[in-house]
Amino acid sequence: METLMVILVGILVSIGTYLILSKQLLRIVLGISIVGHAVNLLIITSGGLKTGSAPLLGEKAAGFTDAIPQALVLTAIVINFAVTAVVLVLCYRAYQSFGTDDMEQLRGDEHE
Amino acid sequence: MTIFYTFIFLPLISAMLVPLLYKYLNRRVHTGWFVLLVPLSIFIYLLQYIPGVAAGNTYKYTLSWIPSLDMNFTSYVDGLSLLFGLLISGIGTLVIIYSIFYMSKVREALHSFYVYLLMFMGAMLGLVFSDHLLVLYGFWELTSVSSFLLISYWYERKSSRQGALKAMLITVLGGFGMLAGFIMLIMMADTYSIREMIANLDVIQGHTLFIPAMLCVLLGAFTKSAQFPFGIWLPDAMEAPTPVSSYLHSATMVKAGIYLVARMTPLFGGSSVWFWLVAGIGLVTLLYGSLTALRQTDLKAMLAYSTISQLGLIMCLLGIGSLAIYFGPGDSGTVFTVATFAALFHLFNHSTFKGSLFMVVGIIDHETGRRDIRYLGGLMQVMPITFTIALIGGLSMAGLPPFNGFLSKEMFFAAVNDVSQSGIFGLSNIGILFPIIAWVASIFTFVYCLIFVFKTFGGTYRPEKLTRKVHEAPWGMLFSPAILALLVILIFFFPNVLGKYILTPALTAILPTMPISPYDLKISPWHGPNMELLMTIGVIVIGFLLFKTMKRWIQVLRNYPQGLTLNHWYNQGLSGTEKLSASLTNRYMTGSLRHYLIYIFSFFVIVLLSSLLLQHGIQFDTSNDAVISIFDAGLVLGMVIAALTVLLAGNRIMAIAALGALGYMVSMFFVIFRAPDLALTQMVVETVTTVLFLLCFYHLPKLEKRIERVPFKLTNLIISIAMGLTVTLLALSANGHKLFEPISSFFENAYELAGAKNIVNAILVDFRGFDTMLEISVLAIAGLGVYVLVHQRSKRREQRETE
Structure with missing residues (x-):
């Protein structure tokens, strides 16, 4: 299962990177989102999968899955959301101000 | 404290x-x-x-x-x-x-x-x-x-x-x-x-780094002390x-280098490299400074070069004095101990006379508005007190009695004479250069001191060349230089008070191993007719002749070609470096975000892959893997399809929907992986994100199917596949090496420590409460950012409408 997940993460990273490298702003935002998902999955995978029950003490289970990656990912999800929101609004503003969403046209002047 | x-x-x-x-x-x-x-x-x-x-x-x-x-x-x-x-x-x-x-x-x-x-x-x-x-x-x-x-x-x-x-x-x-x-x-x-x-x-002293460390420390001392x-x-x-x-x-500050050399003398002193560098560079600086000072017309520049040359003199004396450590206690050792003593004495004297001279230049500048000797002259009659101070300072620097500069200059001559006869470190061949250079430099020093004093204060007074009405400086400006000038004279008459209470203890700190007897360190103005006295008389006679014939030779010095000065080389080097770095930087700082991302990704791939390969870190171990159910396999397939849809979608709504689907499938994975909190959070966040996308996309242009050039696509493809591959290899190898036991068992007593039954929540709000608090502030900042970006827009639109 871990190996499969890692391969899935690799595919997601590839697709995300490809999108980030494209010229259109919206695609870049989509790419960032996908890479974010991939990283979250990677972190959760690194703690070992399906090794015990959910980390709730009330369950009286024999063993729990590793809680640390979960705590990390929980933080990451929220921060990801904040980043996506800001980048999206930034794209919107850039498009409103400059009338283009092409990165090649948005680049700075040669001698600034 | x-x-x-x-x-x-x-x-x-x-x-x-x-x-x-x-x-x-x-x-x-x-x-x-x-x-x-x-x-x-x-x-x-x-x-x-x-x-x-x-x-x-x-x-x-x-x-x-x-x-x-x-x-x-x-x-x-x-x-x-x-x-x-x-x-x-x-x-x-x-x-x-x-x-x-x-x-x-x-x-x-x-x-x-x-x-x-x-x-x-x-x-x-x-x-x-x-x-x-x-x-x-x-x-x-x-x-x-x-x-x-x-x-x-x-x-x-x-x-x-x-x-x-x-x-x-x-x-x-x-x-x-x-x-x-x-x-x-x-x-x-x-x-x-x-x-x-x-x-x-x-x-x-036995270490291989001894010489490199010495060179580096000296670089600091030499740059600071000019x-x-x-x-x-x-x-x-x-x-x-x-x-x-x-x-x-x-x-003070330029003497920090002198301080460092003195402080380090017990460590490095006694080695030939230290002697030659400190004494040699000091001697060269002495000559260079005094010669260059001669051709200056600006009084302050003249004093600056004279400071350089005097610092060289002190440095040279310290270098000579370090030989005391080579010889150790004994007659030869004592001779060079006196040289170190002379260095300290001159350091103190230089501070007094040079300090007063600088203040005199300040007064001249302040009162006349000029610092150029070509416009000044005859100020003696309007500024008698300033003239007296300048005379005392200037003649002390020139090395004449009854001023303190005379005493330390005599000691300097004695030290260079001693070193030329010591016969070690190859000095028997070229040691004679020490007294010769010192003597020539002293003549130059004598001449520029005379120029400084008499071209400014002597000669005819030409008020028409000055912009202001000249009068004597206020008492407050004269007070400090007068005190220093007084010291200059007092030290000449009572040098041993200074020597006993201030200089001898300092000498003990520089040469802790040398026996110091007060008899050797007695400073006296008269030693009888010896070599030093002859040298001083020579300096005065030749220096006076040179001063009298100044008009004949000064132009030769002043016309020294600009292209051969150190300053010219410094400027050339500086502008050359700037040009080179500008052209180099412009070549890769293109202003294109994509290029920068390519650098980042390539760096990531190169560093991680090469270190994985070099450390033989690639190692797979699938024995501990959990089993894959059909449901898992279906989800993985679904996610790959959703991601590919985002990549290939022809319109915006489809891409956004596919991204949403991807997010929900991630939250399903969290359910499977026994992470209920994550699943819930992911579900909520994904919903809000999708809504946000839908809100924004209305204002964003359509996804265009652009025909890109093949190299562009190929670069992107290679880099993205390399990225994916690197991450996969890294994660697989990490999975293969279980180097440490998980620390999560520590958190399993969350109930005892934090009173929480949900371990993940306990970690977030209790064990790592600070992180969470900062995370919330990040969210707040992001929220503010979003608000400002949107609000600013609408305000501008309102303004446009009112116009």
Whole structure:
């Protein structure tokens, strides 16, 4: 299962990177989102999968899955959301101000 | 904190009060009067150490800073540091009195001026009293910074800014060298303390890093003390207000290099490399400085080059004096101990006469508006007191009796004569060069001193060439140089008081192993008719003849081609470096985000893959893997399809929907992986994100199917596949190496420790509560950012509509 997940993460990273490298702003935002998902999955995978029950003490289970990656990912999800929101609004503003969403046209002047 | 540290840090602490004093009281009282109390009280405080230190005691103080890293401000008050401490606070007092009358309280930004000056004073005191090498280095750089700020004090002038930059570049370059040298010393001796290094001399002297460390430390000392060829920054530093030139750039800061060489003499002294570098460079600097000073027409520039040459003289004496360690106790050793003593004596004398001369130039500049000897002359009749001071300072520098410069110059001649006869380190062949160069340089020194005094004050008075009505300076400006001039004469008549109480203890600190008898160190003006006296008479006769015939030869010197000066090479080097780095930077800083991302991704791939390969880290171990159910496989397939849909979607709504689907599938994975909190959070966040996307996409242009060039697509494809591959390999190898036991068992007593049954929640809000709090602040900042970006837009639109 871990190996499969890692391969899935690799595919997601590839697709995300490809999108980030494209010229259109919206695609870049989509790419960032996908890479974010991939990283979250990677972190959760690194703690070992399906090794015990959910980390709730009330369950009286024999063993729990590793809680640390979960705590990390929980933080990451929220921060990801904040980043996506800001980048999206930034794209919107850039498009409103400059009338283009092409990165090649948005680049700075040669001698600034 | 002991009283000692209160006084050492007094300048830095009181610097904080200066802006307030300036703001509320400057209209009534010149801020300088308050600042004056600082060096004066430090001076008085340090005076009380003299009896103890003269009796051979040293005082140790320690101020804990980072004890766990062995970083403490350890101080030793010994003769050497006390000599410098007294110079810093004593000359500082006089300079501040002088500055009160020199700096107008109406026109000048006094608050910055005195803050910088106090900052320098504090840094310099810290430097000389610090025994910890890294702390010393910190103060050393702080003196460079404050010197930079003071040189650029009149920052609206281009020449001030350039001079400041030059001083900064050269001294900080040396500072870095010195830091490297210090680190080598620390590695060799395994201690930060200079005293402990001196105690462990054998370990250091036998080490392979001995010579490299010495070279690096000397680089720092030579750049700071303006030795050849690094001295070019000092003339340009004269753009600073004259009190600064007099204080930093003649009496104290430039002597920090001398201090360092003196401090390091017990470590490095006795080796031939040290002798040749210190004495040799010092001698070359002496000649170069005095010759270049001759052709200056600006009084301040002349004094700057003369400072360079005098610093060379002191450096040379220290180099010669280091031979005492080579010879050890005995007759030859004593001869060179006297040379070190002469170095300290001249250091003190130079501070007195050069300080007064700089202040005289300041007075001339202030009263006449000119500093160029071609326009000045005959000022003797309008400024008699200033003339007297200049005469005393100038003749002392020239080495004439009855002034203190005569005594130390005689001792210098004696030292170069001794070294030429010592016959070691290859001196038997070229040792004779020492007295010859010293003698020639002294003639030049004599001539420029005469030029300085008599071209300004002698000759005919030409008021038509001056912009102002000239009169004698106010008493406040004359006070400080007069005190210094008085010292110049007093030291000539009573040199042994100074020698006994101040210089001999300092000598003990430089040459701790040498027996020092007061009889050898007795300074007297008359030694009978000997070689030194003949040399001095020669200097006076030839120097006087040269001065009289000046018109015939001075043009030859002044027409020295500009292209061959050190300054020219410095400028060429600087502009060349700038051009090179600009063209290099422009080649890769293209302004295109995509290029920067490509650098980042390539770096990531190259560094991680190569280190994985080099460390043989690629290792797979699938034995501990969990089983894959059909449901899992279906989800994985679904996610790949969703991601591909995002990639290939022809319109926006489809891409966004696919992204949403991807997110929900991630949350399903969280359910499978026994992470209910994550699943819930992911579900909520994904919903909000999708809504946000849908809100924004309305305003964004359509996804266009653009026909891109093949190389563009190919680059992207290669990089993205490499990225995916790297991440996969890295994660697989990480899975294959289980190097540590998981620490999660620690959190399983969450209920006992935090009263929470949900471990993940306990980690977030209790164990790592701070992280979560900061995370919430990140969210708040992001929210503010979004709000501002949207709101600003609508406001502008409103404005446009009203127009």
